[in-house]
Amino acid sequence: MLSLYRRYADAILAVLPGNRLLALDALRGLTITAMILVNNPGSWSYVYGPLRHADWHGWTLTDLIFPFFIVIVGMSLQLSLQRQSAVANAVVIKQAAIRSIKLFALGVFLALFYYNFRDPAYSYIEQKLLTLRWLGVLQRIGLVYFFSVLIVLYCGTRGRIGWLVGLCALYLAAMWYLPYADAQANQFSGLLLFGNSFAAWLDHSVLGASHVYYRSATPFAFDPEGLWSTLPAIASCLSGVLIAQWLQTERSLVQKIRGLLLCGVIAVWLAELWHFSLPINKSLWTPSFVLLSSGYCAIALAACLWLCDVKRWRRWSAPFVVFGANAILFFMFAGLAARALMMLSVGDTSLHSWLFSALYQPLFGDYNGSLAFALSFLLLSYLLMHWCYKRGYIFKV
Structure with missing residues (x-):
């Protein structure tokens, strides 16, 4: 065997x-x-x-999965653009825009792919088309990818770090200081509650309560892949770009692995300390969550590099290469x-x-x-x- x-x-x-x-x-x-x-x-x-997923503040292993993918998108982006250095920026931007639109469209298609055949009163128009969830995993990847391409194309390392920090700072400034009000004119500011934050208010106001994931949240329905939390998600992608840049340096492989481990451990440690004042929260994609998930991703990549390229233990990776x-x-x-498994019926289930x-x-x-x-x-x-x-x-x- x-x-x-x-x-x-x-x-x-x-x-x-x-x-x-x-x-x-x-x-x-x-x-x-x-x-x-x-x-x-x-x-x-x-x-x-x-x-x-964690109920709200805090994290589980499951909460790290999507940000890992976003960070990996950043790594792949940097490696890809390095190979396309001779291609004009306008061409790269056009390709990125097309790819982002396709990803967004695929996400919308998934959201629309459902019909309740067991309910004779089910109305696809009213219960699906008119309540379409506009944002989701693929839509977020598409948006994050496009804006990350723009930043990478026109900014050097310092500029990319500046954008990463700046996006997180802008996100926090709005979350902590911008006032917002509910339908009863109650004023709020600086909250990071389920259904009550600046990000939730923005989703509720722009997307509408019937077009987000948490439709029953009060006082504001919101989406875990919502509008405002896309800013720190772009920062997560830029962290992947910086990791790939580190891998492209002239240092030895062992030095690169040590650097990834050191930065990863420090990032996780700082994120856990920051958690006491700025909770780690995936649904809000808080900057402390950016730091934590990017840190663990750097550690995971270091482990894969050590296994695959230092120890030369590669066969374990074959099934994952296929996926x-x-x-x-x-x-x-x-x-x-x-x-499809949910739509197909066996009896009344x-x-x-x-x-x-x-x-x-x-x-x-x-x-x-x-x-x-x-x-x-x-x-x-x-x-x-x-x-x-x-x-x-x-x-x-």
Whole structure:
């Protein structure tokens, strides 16, 4: 069995271009794998604590997944632009705009891909089109990517650091000091509460209460991928750009790994200290959360570099290379498949609920059954992603 896996892993890694940074590919694959795992439990009533998001302030391992992906976008952006140094800025900006629009459109498509066939009174127009959630994971990636491209193209290292710090400072200035009011003219300022912050007020006012994720939040409905929190999310992406710049220096690999570890540990330590005055909060994407998640991402990349390029232990990364090579396709397939399982019916319940209650729950119990369902979903997804990888099909936007 072990020799079979070795041959399988070697075949996957053999087709990677020689200039690819395997550690980054592996980290991207690990991140998207974790994202799909936590998004597809057998039942949301039975999810182990680390696989849930924090209720509000604070963090879990699950809270680190999306910012890891954003930081990795920044790393990939810097490495890509370095290879396109001879391309005119106008061309790069046009390509970035097209890619961002495609990502945004894919996110909207996912939001629209649902129909409740079990409810004869269900109105797709009223309950889906007219209440479309405009923002989401892919939409945020698209927005963050485009504005990060502009900053990287026209700013050097100091300018990028300045933008990173400036965006976080601007975000905090509004969150702490700008006054806002609810429908009853009650005035607020400086709050970081669920449904009561400047970011929540902005989402409620601009997007509307029926077009965000937390529609029932009071006094303001808001979105965890909302408008104002996009600013520090861009800062997260710029941290990835700076990490990639560090990797492009002339230092030895060991020095680069030590630098990543040192910066990562310091960033995490500072973020945890900052948490006492500025809570770490993913839904608000607070600057302390930027510092924490970017720090842990730097540590994770250092670990992958040590395993892949120092110890030369590479075979473990093969499945994650497959997932990471088609990260957007993987995310889209998982989203569509999960919605299809909810739409298809078995009797008066969804196929998803039936599979969990009739198969996984009796065999494995509540929590283990829910986890086993998510792992099965991953395995089936891998079969498709592996098929695409073997045939050289990479979905690019």
